[in-house]
Amino acid sequence: MTAQERPAPPAIDASVAHPARRYDYWLGGKDNFAADRESGDAIAATFPAIRTAVVENRRFLRRAVSYLAGSCGVRQFLDIGTGLPTADNTHEVAQRVAPEARVVYVDNDPLVLVHARALLTGTGPGETAYVDADLRDPARILRDAAATLDFSEPIALMLIAVLHFIPEEDDPYAVVRTLTGALPPGSFVAISHATSDYLPPEVAAELHSGKHGQGRLRTRPEFTRFFDGLDLLSPGVVPLSEWRDDAEDRTRPAPEETAMYAAVARVP
Numbered sequence: 001m002t003a004q005e006r007p008a009p010p011a012i013d014a015s016v017a018h019p020a021r022r023y024d025y026w027l028g029g030k031d032n033f034a035a036d037r038e039s040g041d042a043i044a045a046t047f048p049a050i051r052t053a054v055v056e057n058r059r060f061l062r063r064a065v066s067y068l069a070g071s072c073g074v075r076q077f078l079d080i081g082t083g084l085p086t087a088d089n090t091h092e093v094a095q096r097v098a099p100e101a102r103v104v105y106v107d108n109d110p111l112v113l114v115h116a117r118a119l120l121t122g123t124g125p126g127e128t129a130y131v132d133a134d135l136r137d138p139a140r141i142l143r144d145a146a147a148t149l150d151f152s153e154p155i156a157l158m159l160i161a162v163l164h165f166i167p168e169e170d171d172p173y174a175v176v177r178t179l180t181g182a183l184p185p186g187s188f189v190a191i192s193h194a195t196s197d198y199l200p201p202e203v204a205a206e207l208h209s210g211k212h213g214q215g216r217l218r219t220r221p222e223f224t225r226f227f228d229g230l231d232l233l234s235p236g237v238v239p240l241s242e243w244r245d246d247a248e249d250r251t252r253p254a255p256e257e258t259a260m261y262a263a264v265a266r267v268p
């Protein structure tokens with residue numbers, strides 16, 4: 001049974017759009033309610049390329065996890081802002097490359113928690129765990145993740161399409177510093193993030209209006225600041241679709257169609 005068909009569990013407020021469910025709607029999923037679809041349609045009316053953007057974001061996630069597990073040999077992932085289960089979740093991509101990979105998922109959405117069980121289906125010797133927590137409480141995330149991850153071995157911190165939900169007043173830079181500060185040398189941080197740089201000012205203003213929930217598009221310098229003190233991997237900070245995509249059989253969307261930056265850095 002999908003979320004559309006069953007009554008919402010008490011902790012779940014179906015009357016207000018939630019980022020995880022709205023994202024699921026754009027991706028063509030079934031775990032969303034009328035408020036999420038209305039909000040998704042309103043954003044699509046302002047930024048018609050939104051579905052291209054979310055599909056490209058998932059492609060980036062796949063490429064980043066494959067690269068980190070494959071070329072970089074990472075065996076542990078801390079994926080904060082997990083989202084509802086969809087195709088190629090982080091543990092599936094990582095464990096395809098390295099069956100022993102361990103993944104801790106973190107999200108603050110009650111429906112993601114309900115679905116967490118579906119994520120905990122690692123088949124190989126790897127392990128998958130779920131932490132119900134808010135990104136703005138990094139100390140708690142680190143404490144709970146330590147039950148599954150070994151913080152003396154490299155960890156890839158994944159912050160994929162989540163930091164743009166954290167406004168300046170919640171100091172997202174301090175949050176990222178706390179998390180990366182706990183990672184041993186040789187760890188990695190992968191981030192994708194919505195930007196205003198490729199949007200007409202009136203579109204950026206509408207997305208910042210508060211009508212579509214809390215969020216903050218960031219400019220290239222603001223995005224790059226998340227990597228202060230870390231070593232950016234080639235190709236550095238780039239429009240999402242340009243990050244290490246060597247597929248020759250597709251036309252990559254223009255930066256205006258994703259309006260997102262991506263980068264991966266190494267913890268020195």
Ligand SMILES: C[S@@+](CC[C@H](N)C(=O)[O-])C[C@H]1O[C@@H](n2cnc3c(N)ncnc32)[C@H](O)[C@@H]1O
Nearest residue numbers: 020023081082083107108109134135160161165
């Ligand atoms: C746009 S989805 C991205 C999902 C997935 N990372 C991806 O890129 O496909 C954003 C996710 O971040 C979660 N999220 C938003 N704010 C959060 C917070 N403060 N703490 C934890 N999770 C948060 C939402 O619940 C949602 O699942």
